[in-house]
Amino acid sequence: MGKSLLSLTGINKYYDKNHILKDVSFEVIDGEFLTFLGPSGCGKTTLLRCIAGLEEIDSGDILLKGQSIKGLSPNKRNVNTVFQNYSLFPHLNVYDNIAYGPRVKKSMAGDELKTKITDMLELVQMSGYEERMPNQLSGGEKQRIAIARALINEPDILLLDEPLGALDLKLRKHMQRELAHLQEKTGTTFIYVTHDQDEALNMSHRIAVIEKGRIQQLGSPREIYNNPRNLFVASFIGDRNIRKVKILEGGEGFAKVELGSNIIDIRCVHEAQHPCKSGDTAILAIHTDKMQVSCHEMPNSIKGIVTSIHFAGSQTRIDVDVDGEDMIVIEYLKNECECKVGDPVYLVWEETGAVLLPLEDSEDPRGFEEGDAV
Amino acid sequence: MKTLRRNMLAIPIIVWIGLLVGTPLIFVFVLSFLSRDNLGNIVVAFTLDNYKRIFDPIYIRVFFNSFLLATLTGLVTLLIGYPVAYITSGLNPKRRAVSIALIMLPFWLSSLLRTYGWIILLGNTGIINNILVGLNIIEKPLNMMYKFGTTLVGTAYMLIPFMIIAIFNSVDKLDRSYLEASYDLGAGRLKTFFNITIPLTLPGIFGGFTLVFIPALGLFFISDLLGGGKTIFLGNLINTQVTKGRNRPLGAAFSILMIVLVLVVLFIYSRAAKREEGGLFQ
Amino acid sequence: MRSRTKGFGTFYLSLFFVVLYFPVLSVILYSFNSSPSTAKWAGFTLDWYRELFSDGVIGQSFKTSIQVALLTSVLSAVLGTAAAIISLSVSKRVEKTIQGVMILPLLVPEVALGISLLIFFTALGLPFGHLTLVLSHSLFCVPYIYIMVQLRLKEIDKSVIEAARDLGATRGQTIRTIIIPLVMPSIITASLLALAMSLDDVVISSYMSGPRSTTLPVHIFSMMRVGVTPKINALCTLILVGTFFIVGLGQLAGKKNRIKEEF
Numbered sequence: 020m021g022k023s024l025l026s027l028t029g030i031n032k033y034y035d036k037n038h039i040l041k042d043v044s045f046e047v048i049d050g051e052f053l054t055f056l057g058p059s060g061c062g063k064t065t066l067l068r069c070i071a072g073l074e075e076i077d078s079g080d081i082l083l084k085g086q087s088i089k090g091l092s093p094n095k096r097n098v099n100t101v102f103q104n105y106s107l108f109p110h111l112n113v114y115d116n117i118a119y120g121p122r123v124k125k126s127m128a129g130d131e132l133k134t135k136i137t138d139m140l141e142l143v144q145m146s147g148y149e150e151r152m153p154n155q156l157s158g159g160e161k162q163r164i165a166i167a168r169a170l171i172n173e174p175d176i177l178l179l180d181e182p183l184g185a186l187d188l189k190l191r192k193h194m195q196r197e198l199a200h201l202q203e204k205t206g207t208t209f210i211y212v213t214h215d216q217d218e219a220l221n222m223s224h225r226i227a228v229i230e231k232g233r234i235q236q237l238g239s240p241r242e243i244y245n246n247p248r249n250l251f252v253a254s255f256i257g258d259r260n261i262r263k264v265k266i267l268e269g270g271e272g273f274a275k276v277e278l279g280s281n282i283i284d285i286r287c288v289h290e291a292q293h294p295c296k297s298g299d300t301a302i303l304a305i306h307t308d309k310m311q312v313s314c315h316e317m318p319n320s321i322k323g324i325v326t327s328i329h330f331a332g333s334q335t336r337i338d339v340d341v342d343g344e345d346m347i348v349i350e351y352l353k354n355e356c357e358c359k360v361g362d363p364v365y366l367v368w369e370e371t372g373a374v375l376l377p378l379e380d381s382e383d384p385r386g387f388e389e390g391d392a393v
Numbered sequence: 394m395k396t397l398r399r400n401m402l403a404i405p406i407i408v409w410i411g412l413l414v415g416t417p418l419i420f421v422f423v424l425s426f427l428s429r430d431n432l433g434n435i436v437v438a439f440t441l442d443n444y445k446r447i448f449d450p451i452y453i454r455v456f457f458n459s460f461l462l463a464t465l466t467g468l469v470t471l472l473i474g475y476p477v478a479y480i481t482s483g484l485n486p487k488r489r490a491v492s493i494a495l496i497m498l499p500f501w502l503s504s505l506l507r508t509y510g511w512i513i514l515l516g517n518t519g520i521i522n523n524i525l526v527g528l529n530i531i532e533k534p535l536n537m538m539y540k541f542g543t544t545l546v547g548t549a550y551m552l553i554p555f556m557i558i559a560i561f562n563s564v565d566k567l568d569r570s571y572l573e574a575s576y577d578l579g580a581g582r583l584k585t586f587f588n589i590t591i592p593l594t595l596p597g598i599f600g601g602f603t604l605v606f607i608p609a610l611g612l613f614f615i616s617d618l619l620g621g622g623k624t625i626f627l628g629n630l631i632n633t634q635v636t637k638g639r640n641r642p643l644g645a646a647f648s649i650l651m652i653v654l655v656l657v658v659l660f661i662y663s664r665a666a667k668r669e670e671g672g673l674f675q
Numbered sequence: 676m677r678s679r680t681k682g683f684g685t686f687y688l689s690l691f692f693v694v695l696y697f698p699v700l701s702v703i704l705y706s707f708n709s710s711p712s713t714a715k716w717a718g719f720t721l722d723w724y725r726e727l728f729s730d731g732v733i734g735q736s737f738k739t740s741i742q743v744a745l746l747t748s749v750l751s752a753v754l755g756t757a758a759a760i761i762s763l764s765v766s767k768r769v770e771k772t773i774q775g776v777m778i779l780p781l782l783v784p785e786v787a788l789g790i791s792l793l794i795f796f797t798a799l800g801l802p803f804g805h806l807t808l809v810l811s812h813s814l815f816c817v818p819y820i821y822i823m824v825q826l827r828l829k830e831i832d833k834s835v836i837e838a839a840r841d842l843g844a845t846r847g848q849t850i851r852t853i854i855i856p857l858v859m860p861s862i863i864t865a866s867l868l869a870l871a872m873s874l875d876d877v878v879i880s881s882y883m884s885g886p887r888s889t890t891l892p893v894h895i896f897s898m899m900r901v902g903v904t905p906k907i908n909a910l911c912t913l914i915l916v917g918t919f920f921i922v923g924l925g926q927l928a929g930k931k932n933r934i935k936e937e938f
Contacts, residue, residue, distance in 0.1 A: 052810040071841055073837050073840070073841070090839065092846075093840040093841045094819075094840050094841070094842075094843045094844055094845055099841055099842065100837075100838070100841045102834045103834075104832065104834060104836040106835045106837070106838040107835075107838075108834060108835060108838070108839070109857070110856045110857055111837070118843070119842050120843050120853075121841035123839075123842065123843050123848045124843040124844070128871075169841075169842070172842065172843065241930070250787065
């Protein structure tokens with residue numbers, strides 16, 4: 020792991036009476052691709068804008084390379100933003116748009132600027148577009164110019180605010196790969212805001228899952244995906260079957276729990292926060308795509324009855340009734356168990372696919388507070 | 394802190410207009426309580442005489458004339474302008490743009506030119522009389538100039554674009570599905586127009602009426618040129634008191650009266666507009 | 676049924692426009708009439724225009740009008756645009772105050788505004804002439820420019836301005852390089868409107884004119900009071916041509932703007 024580039028401590032932000040960011044603290048490592056992931060209204064864009072200097076923070080501090088940039092106006096921070104709607108200057112052509120930063124800062128001129136712009140256009144694969152006006156560009160092209168316009172300033176951090184949100188699915192997938200590649204090539208630290216978990220999982224080195232103005236979990240995509248720290252993260256990322264269970268017996272990394280009439284062993288992660296004590300009620304979360312239906316009784320399995328089977332091309336969705344509650348299984352490969360609706364089956368799962376989480380006050384795993392602004 | 398500093402930037406602008414509009418109005422207000430000597434010089438002594446004179450029957454008449462002119466101008470422009478706005482809003486985009494341009498163009502044309510046109514049309518040797526006599530419809534030219542009606546025609550002609558634009562904005566926002574719903578429920582065209590269209594475009598009607606009423610009170614050059622000074626209106630009175638009668642205090646008092654009248658109209662308008670807004674959502 | 680109402684609509688609209696433009700067209704037509712009276716058409720002539728150009732008083736007042744109108748529109752453009760841009764960064768309450776102050780000159784009837792300015796400037800001892808004309812005209816021009824520029828500013832994507840700041844531009848650089856160029860078409864159109872309004876004003880100008888600086892409309896007004904002469908027709912026609920020129924320029928500015936904005 021590299022050294023810390025940006026450090027946020029105890030950031031709070033209010034819009035009138037709405038508490039948008041609540042005591043946010045974290046470090047950004049030099050050269051990483053960090054993603055803020057969360058539902059709309061969770062405060063992720065506000066957090067990005069606080070780093071850019073487009074919003075003022077009410078308390079806390081932001082250090083860039085060890086220097087506080089709190090209160091500095093955006094033009095005095097060596098970070099640049101790629102906005103959601105690109106925000107190219109409509110009255111300037113591509114060349115002048117990219118030249119804008121160096122010109123206003125008088126950091127480059129003449130041939131040096133010209134060469135640099137040529138390099139930038141090459142970097143984003145837009146060579147030859149110098150004379151085009153923004154209204155003559157497609158969404159994807161605008162996006163690349165916006166990135167070039169930001170990167171020419173050699174920012175310490177490039178901030179990207181849902182930059183692919185306006186593109187169609189196919190182009191979005193393509194741009195995801197390109198962005199990740201670009202980040203690797205330039206070595207610039209990226210902070211990327213999105214509500215799309217696939218985007219976050221695909222591109223990032225680390226993901227900060229944000230909800231209700233707090234960072235719920237910060238870690239690598241694998242960590243976030245496999246070992247969610249709480250119910251929100253578990254339900255926001257990946258599709259899981261979520262059940263309340265009773266812990267019968269806590270153990271070394273495993274706990275014996277009771278789910279209806281079944282007694283099964285489940286992994287206990289984050290033991291420090293959630294000790295998996297006997298007698299506690301906890302939440303069981305199992306990835307729908309890490310489960311499998313078996314026709315024969317298996318060790319450590321859940322017994323149920325098939326209620327419906329949906330074939331959807333690459334995957335099959337099987338609904339299984341477990342003691343009166345529905346469990347969903349998504350299968351990608353053909354299973355040797357040819358079950359029909361009404362058949363009794365046994366559900367098994369990959370060990371990493373299931374996890375025990377602490378029980379929280381909130382009953383509704385996706386319940387958002389009212390008044391949370393974007 | 395930052396916002397405070399930025400707010401300071403607004404001060405020169407507010408002072409500029411405030412000084413040039415606010416202070417003169419205060420001057421006029423103060424002046425309206427002063428009197429003048431025989432030479433027309435201002436005497437600094439508080440008096441309510443100027444306001445008492447307003448209740449002189451002659452001046453009451455002037456006041457009544459102005460009020461009547463402004464009200465009738467509002468009604469005439471409404472009756473003529475409403476169909477224009479309504480029809481224009483239903484046109485296809487191309488014709489609609491042409492129609493709007495034709496409605497707006499008079500804003501750019503000299504108001505004196507437009508008034509003068511009516512002198513040419515309505516005069517004893519004017520075009521209309523020429524045509525009527527030429528066609529043997531009448532024997533002697535009709536006397537159409539220098540009447541109350543002439544001033545009304547000129548004022549309405551001058552101000553009708555305001556009325557049409559105000560109504561157009563309202564009619565154009567009207568959701569036509571309301572009308573379809575009304576037809577669907579069995580109401581006829583006329584019934585729908587009076588029960589749905591008119592009530593829903595009331596804000597535009599009020600707005601247009603206000604926009605026409607206020608200037609109609611003060612356009613003294615129209616009544617000077619077309620009315621020939623036969624009917625005296627508030628605007629003419631203020632103008633003569635200040636420029637010829639050398640009685641500025643009285644002119645000032647009438648100006649204050651006129652401003653109060655405008656404020657009353659605006660107050661009624663804002664109340665009506667608010668009620669309409671509330672009515673729509675309740 | 677439908678087509679009948681439609682036919683009536685077209686008829687009504689056409690009739691309305693005929694009445695709307697008939698007086699204007701009559702003025703133009705009779706400016707070419709060789710008889711001094713409107714009683715009959717005595718043939719085509721340009722005599723009235725010739726007479727017009729040799730009239731020194733008209734020439735002088737025309738010059739005054741143009742000077743006043745140009746100064747007014749420049750002053751108003753600067754003030755109105757500045758007010759609109761300042762409105763962007765002030766708090767809501769200050770913005771409301773600016774708006775309220777801007778509406779004020781439009782609410783006071785012209786006669787009342789005219790005489791109050793007359794009394795005010797007299798009390799200040801300002802000489803009546805160009806200065807008082809420009810100051811008073813700017814009062815009813817600034818609000819229009821402010822409103823038009825502000826409407827345009829509201830259309831600009833706020834993040835474009837943020838992008839400029841983000842790329843390193845100071846507040847001043849952002850205004851110079853981004854905001855002003857983007858609202859320029861509106862400033863031009865609004866300035867032309869101010870030009871036309873200043874050139875057309877009779878009421879306020881009649882109080883503000885000095886002994887040696889009468890504006891053209893004030894002069895025309897006094898001519899009209901004396902009586903009908905084709906010279907006035909000719910003058911009005913020329914003004915009309917001038918106005919169309921200004922409107923044309925405004926349309927051109929507007930069109931250029933629209934082409935750029937089509938995304």
